[in-house]
Amino acid sequence: MSPFFSNRRLIVLLVCLIFLVGLVGYSLNQNRALSWPEQFVSDAVGTVQSVFSRPAYWLSSSFDGIGDLQNLYEENQMLKAHLDDYASQRAELSQLRRRNEELEGMFDMRDDLLDYSAQEAVVIHRSPDRWNQLVGINLGAQDGIEEDMAVITSQGLIGKISRVSQFSSSVQLLSDQDVTNRISAMATGGNQSIYGFIEGIDDESGLLRFTKIDVDVEVEPGQTVTTSGLGGVFPDALEIGEIVDVQSDEFGLSQTALVEPSADFYHLDYVMVIDRGADDASAVLEEEEE
Amino acid sequence: MRFLLPAVLFFFLVIEGTWLQVFAPDFRGADWQYIPRFLFMLILFTGIYRAKSHGVFYAVIFGMMYDIVYAPVLGVYTFGFGFITYLFSISTPFMRRRPLYTALLVLVGVIALEYYVYGMMVLLGLTTLTHEMLFLQRFLPSFLLNGAAALAAAFPLRWWFNKVDGFNEE
Numbered sequence: 001m002s003p004f005f006s007n008r009r010l011i012v013l014l015v016c017l018i019f020l021v022g023l024v025g026y027s028l029n030q031n032r033a034l035s036w037p038e039q040f041v042s043d044a045v046g047t048v049q050s051v052f053s054r055p056a057y058w059l060s061s062s063f064d065g066i067g068d069l070q071n072l073y074e075e076n077q078m079l080k081a082h083l084d085d086y087a088s089q090r091a092e093l094s095q096l097r098r099r100n101e102e103l104e105g106m107f108d109m110r111d112d113l114l115d116y117s118a119q120e121a122v123v124i125h126r127s128p129d130r131w132n133q134l135v136g137i138n139l140g141a142q143d144g145i146e147e148d149m150a151v152i153t154s155q156g157l158i159g160k161i162s163r164v165s166q167f168s169s170s171v172q173l174l175s176d177q178d179v180t181n182r183i184s185a186m187a188t189g190g191n192q193s194i195y196g197f198i199e200g201i202d203d204e205s206g207l208l209r210f211t212k213i214d215v216d217v218e219v220e221p222g223q224t225v226t227t228s229g230l231g232g233v234f235p236d237a238l239e240i241g242e243i244v245d246v247q248s249d250e251f252g253l254s255q256t257a258l259v260e261p262s263a264d265f266y267h268l269d270y271v272m273v274i275d276r277g278a279d280d281a282s283a284v285l286e287e288e289e290e
Numbered sequence: 291m292r293f294l295l296p297a298v299l300f301f302f303l304v305i306e307g308t309w310l311q312v313f314a315p316d317f318r319g320a321d322w323q324y325i326p327r328f329l330f331m332l333i334l335f336t337g338i339y340r341a342k343s344h345g346v347f348y349a350v351i352f353g354m355m356y357d358i359v360y361a362p363v364l365g366v367y368t369f370g371f372g373f374i375t376y377l378f379s380i381s382t383p384f385m386r387r388r389p390l391y392t393a394l395l396v397l398v399g400v401i402a403l404e405y406y407v408y409g410m411m412v413l414l415g416l417t418t419l420t421h422e423m424l425f426l427q428r429f430l431p432s433f434l435l436n437g438a439a440a441l442a443a444a445f446p447l448r449w450w451f452n453k454v455d456g457f458n459e460e
Contacts, residue, residue: 019365024364027362027364038358038364041355042358049307052308056309128311129360129361131407131408132362162362177419
């Protein structure tokens with residue numbers, strides 16, 4: 001026995017290894033809620049992080065602002081062009097909205113999948129090692145956050161809540177490599193809906209993978225991918241991205257499309273957590289059963 | 291003074307996830323990823339300049355916090371920080387007097403940690419990235435960044451641990 005690892009130290013090392021395997025096994029359990037020591041540490045660190053992150057965002061946005069000044073003129077021209085469309089679309093929207101309300105009133109509709117409320121949250125940290133794509137936000141169980149809620153930015157869906165603590169929680173981004181990171185999605189093109197799952201990112205291109213699409217369905221680049229609302233957790237019609245490429249999978253049993261995400265997963269500062277109000281929906285179902 | 295080192299370690303734990311992420315170059319279109327390991331490097335310096343026991347103590351405490359706050363799986367960093375600090379805290383007078391050697395030792399520790407974590411992630415099925423992709427894109431730039439930081443910090447840290455800290459038994 002070398003003096004570097006004496007007998008006693010070897011036993012300590014073995015005990016540590018057993019402890020490690022036990023901890024890893026315990027934390028890989030998917031249905032696990034955070035234990036109170038974990039909640040305590042995440043909340044304590046999270047509080048400090050929310051103080052630290054705000055000046056960083058301020059500085060970062062002022063840097064970006066200087067860069068933006070250079071292409072201000074072109075952007076202004078483009079926005080002016082869009083503005084003309086906007087007026088006509090707005091008129092159309094209000095007309096459609098009124099019509100929709102009338103029709104809903106006729107059918108006595110109540111909660112549907114589109115009903116949700118949003119809470120604004122600040123991103124307080126992001127995993128420094130790039131092995132996972134987790135970001136922390138400053139809302140937790142005390143603010144009504146629950147696991148698997150959808151998280152969006154103004155541009156589109158970015159991920160779902162994966163772990164909830166009392167005053168902070170972490171968001172698993174769509175780009176996370178975890179095998180359980182799967183979201184029911186659909187693409188609308190022409191007059192049919194195409195259903196599948198968003199499952200992580202493609203290693204080479206860095207685009208989202210839209211998998212398990214039926215082989216018979218024609219998928220075309222340019223189609224918009226949204227959440228389907230079928231998973232029971234997310235509301236539907238949250239924008240995810242646009243299809244750029246279609247491949248058949250290795251066995252030819254289904255197709256996989258690559259999706260360019262509409263939200264930017266990198267410059268995250270303010271995000272919104274979507275509460276679908278699942279309690280109301282289940283209450284309605286119970287009423288109907290009675 | 292006694293709580294200065296834990297406070298600085300906690301400061302690094304926090305800024306690795308906040309400030310350094312907001313200004314990370316790969317979020318602005320750069321192909322290279324720089325993974326900061328400043329917290330771990332300071333723990334290794336503590337293990338070398340103070341004593342092995344001090345290093346392992348802070349390694350386990352802050353490894354646990356790192357696991358809880360940033361990692362999807364518990365235990366990986368707690369064990370990794372602790373074990374690698376134990377291996378590389380060679381607290382001999384020879385090492386302490388030569389900051390260049392200290393910095394090199396710390397860099398070797400960072401490389402060991404990075405490969406240990408990669409191995410764990412592959413083992414647990416949390417990543418499918420291959421080594422060729424990671425080496426140029428992530429490992430090499432990270433080692434360069436952390437090596438430069440270790441080199442820059444080695445001389446001031448030796449002065450601080452010897453003159454100000456006062457824990458050193460020499």
